[in-house]
Amino acid sequence: MKTMTCNQLGGPCDLEFRANTFEEIAEQSKKHGMEMFQQGEAAHLKAMDEMQKLMQSPNAMNEWMDNKRKEFEALAEDA
Numbered sequence: 001m002k003t004m005t006c007n008q009l010g011g012p013c014d015l016e017f018r019a020n021t022f023e024e025i026a027e028q029s030k031k032h033g034m035e036m037f038q039q040g041e042a043a044h045l046k047a048m049d050e051m052q053k054l055m056q057s058p059n060a061m062n063e064w065m066d067n068k069r070k071e072f073e074a075l076a077e078d079a
Contacts, residue, residue, distance in 0.1 A: 002075045006032060009068060010051060012043035022072040026065075 002025070006015045009029045017028040036044035055061050 001078045002072060003078055004029075004072060004075070008071065010064075011036075011047045018078065022069045025072060026068075 001018050001020055003016050003018045004025050005011075005017070006013045006029065009017075009025070011029065011033065015032060017025050017032070019025045019028060033044060033048060037048060054064055
């Protein structure tokens, strides 16, 4: 199991996500983002706006995802 924070995944807070795969971490982050969107939390809305801009370019988004996946894979297993 590995841990990444919302901040490590492009968000504004230090909420920790724990999972065995990057896909699981990404899903937890997405769920958290949706909750923050529903609450209208300003810092998260700003981060989502930045992500929307990134999504305009499929190559940029794929590169971002690949980099985050590599970052996840390089992490040590939780103790």
